[in-house]
Structure formats: structure tokens, C-alpha cells
Amino acid sequence: xxxxxxxxxxxxxxxxxxxxxxxxxxxxxxxxxxxxxxxxxxxxxxxxxxxxxxxxxxxxxxxxxxxxxxxxxxxxxxxxxxxxxxxxxxxxxxxxxxxxxxxxxxxxxxxxxxxxxxxxxxxxxxxxxxxxxxxxxxxxxxxxxxxxxxxxxxxxxxxxxxxxxxxxxxxxxxxxxxxxxxxxxxxxxxxxxxxxxxxxxxxxxxxxxxxxxxxxxxxxxxxxxxxxxxxxxxxxxxxxxxxxxxxxxxxxxxxxxxxxxxxxxxxxxxxxxxxxxxxxxxxxxxxxxxxxxxxx
Numbered sequence: 001x002x003x004x005x006x007x008x009x010x011x012x013x014x015x016x017x018x019x020x021x022x023x024x025x026x027x028x029x030x031x032x033x034x035x036x037x038x039x040x041x042x043x044x045x046x047x048x049x050x051x052x053x054x055x056x057x058x059x060x061x062x063x064x065x066x067x068x069x070x071x072x073x074x075x076x077x078x079x080x081x082x083x084x085x086x087x088x089x090x091x092x093x094x095x096x097x098x099x100x101x102x103x104x105x106x107x108x109x110x111x112x113x114x115x116x117x118x119x120x121x122x123x124x125x126x127x128x129x130x131x132x133x134x135x136x137x138x139x140x141x142x143x144x145x146x147x148x149x150x151x152x153x154x155x156x157x158x159x160x161x162x163x164x165x166x167x168x169x170x171x172x173x174x175x176x177x178x179x180x181x182x183x184x185x186x187x188x189x190x191x192x193x194x195x196x197x198x199x200x201x202x203x204x205x206x207x208x209x210x211x212x213x214x215x216x217x218x219x220x221x222x223x224x225x226x227x228x229x230x231x232x233x234x235x236x237x238x239x240x241x242x243x244x245x246x247x248x249x250x251x252x253x254x255x256x257x258x259x260x261x262x263x264x265x266x267x268x269x270x271x272x273x274x275x276x277x278x279x280x281x282x283x284x285x286x287x288x289x290x291x292x293x294x295x296x
Contacts, residue, residue: 002031005042009052064151067142071152072164072200074141078134079116087115096168096196099175099188113172120169124161134160164200186281193229216241217280221254243273 006012020027031049033039042048060066080092088108095116100109122130138160139149153161176189192198192215214237216230230250232240240247244263251257261278263271275282 002029005031005033005038007038009048010054010057012049013052013054065157067144067148068152068158069201070142071138071160072158072197074138075134075160075164076196077141078137079119081137082119082130082133083112083115087112092116093196094194095172097194098191117169117172120165120172124165124169158200164197167199168197192231213237216250218250218259221251221257225253241278243271243278 002012002015006015016027016029019025019029029049031042033043035043076092076096083092088111090108090112092112095109095113100106100113119130123134135149135153138144138152139146142149142152144152153159156162158164171189174189176191177187178185178189180187190198198213213231214234216232216237218228218230220227240249241259241261243261246258246260248258250259261273263273265271
């Protein structure tokens with residue numbers, strides 16, 4: 001069921017594909033349009049709904065932020081190549097995603113992380129062979145010039161040698177422990193399951209880089225399921241889960257699952273709800289200007 005004209009034909013085609021994935025299904029797609037604005041234009045060109053023409057989309061592979069994200073992935077590839085033969089079987093992706101859990105596999109993960117610590121230390125200590133190898137690999141993998149490679153290694157934002165590598169080295173050596181500035185802070189550093197370096201690469205492939213995210217903890221929607229987490233950009237999260245607003249966004253596994261944060265008083269139209277009341281954990285990101293109606 002498509003309500004109003006789609007803003008993106010590629011997203012509309014993908015949404016239609018969800019309706020029928022098996023050959024035995026007979027999916028129906030219903031588009032409800034109004035008589036105004038974009039809906040009226042879409043109605044006059046209704047044939048596009050049957051076979052939409054998707055515009056060519058180019059990826060910003062030379063964008064400096066995209067290159068830094070790809071450099072973080074290339075760093076993990078290089079470390080995997082540099083691990084010695086005696087290192088236990090495993091994955092650098094998993095090693096960088098969090099501290100080892102309990103169980104027989106935890107010893108293998110810890111052993112691999114110790115090898116990775118030595119490799120990263122050699123790079124930061126100025127070991128010429130390790131540093132040169134990393135620089136050559138980054139330059140070759142991303143197709144960069146020597147100057148561009150030096151910029152990714154040293155220049156802000158998020159340089160590999162001054163930010164990415166020191167961060168993952170600190171987490172590997174400490175087991176993701178952190179110093180608490182107040183008793184309510186968690187004892188573990190930022191950990192996202194099966195997602196390494198969440199500070200330097202986005203959760204989704206085409207997600208925005210350097211954008212604060214909000215982790216939504218979702219209770220089990222059906223009996224026997226585990227608690228899940230989802231991530232939204234901070235502005236989208238504030239709109240989706242504003243206090244008093246009911247959302248069906250996270251109820252896709254059960255038709256009766258709705259989520260909301262209730263207001264302290266359902267009678268007052270205007271209320272102030274401190275963020276501390278509905279966010280278990282948050283981090284001060286600084287002061288920012290907001291433009292509302294042309295006024296900053």
C-alpha cells in the first residue's frame with residue numbers, strides 16, 4: 001500500500017518487491033493519491049507506476065568523507081593480511097566489534113586481538129616497514145595519489161594514524177573499558193554488535209558519515225525472541241520517537257507492536273520533557289545553531 005506519490009522511484013520499486021517474493025504469490029500494489037501537488041502529477045503519468053524509469057545514480061567515490069570511510073575498511077583488510085600464520089582462525093571484523101565473550105571461542109578472539117595490538121603498535125611507533133606497507137596498501141586499494149594518501153593518514157577529520165588506529169588500539173588493550181566521568185555512565189566503551197569502528201564508519205552502506213546516531217532498544221515482539229537494537233540518525237529519531245508520538249516503524253515483526261514514550265500528563269498541550277527521562281544513555285555533542293522559519 002503506497003500512500004501518496006513516491007519521492008524516489010528506486011525506493012518504490014524496492015517496496016513493491018517486498019509484496020511478492022515467491023513465485024506462488026500474486027502480489028497487489030495499491031497507490032492512493034490525492035488531487036493536489038505531486039500526487040496530481042503522478043496520476044497524470046500513472047504509467048510510470050507499472051514500469052518506472054530509474055535515473056542513473058552516481059556514487060561519490062572521490063568524496064573525502066567516503067574515502068576516509070573506505071580507508072577504515074582497507075585498514076582492517078591490511079591487518080588481516082599482516083596477521084602471522086600462527087594466529088587462530090577468525091575475522092578482524094569481529095575482533096574490532098567488541099571484547100571477547102565467554103566460551104571456548106573467546107580465547108581465540110583474545111589471541112587474535114593480541115596479534116592485532118602488536119601490528120597497530122608497530123605502525124604508531126614508527127616502524128618503517130609496517131608504516132610503509134600500510135601506506136602502500138591504502139594507496140593501491142583506493143587508487144589514490146601519494147598526497148591524497150598522506151592526507152587520509154594525517155589530516156582531519158578522522159585521520160587513520162591520529163584517530164582511527166589509536167582508538168581501536170585503546171579499545172583492544174583495555175577490553176573496551178572506559179573511565180566514568182559520573183557513576184551513571186556505562187563501564188564499556190561504545191560497542192555495536194557485529195559492527196567494527198562505529199565512530200568512523202556508518203552502520204549502513206549509504207548511511208551518513210559523521211552523523212550522531214540513536215540506538216533504539218526494542219523489546220521482543222514475539223514470544224521467544226531476543227531484545228533487538230536499531231539505529232536512526234538523531235534528527236529522524238527525535239521525530240519518530242518524540243514523546244507522545246506512536247510509531248509503527250519498529251513493529252514490522254508483529255502487527256500489534258507499537259512503540260511510544262508517554263507524556264507525564266496527557267491533558268496539557270505544551271510540556272517540557274528532559275532528555276534524561278527517556279534516554280538511558282546519551283553524550284553531550286556540543287552546542288549547535290538551529291534555523292527555524294528563517295531565524296537562527
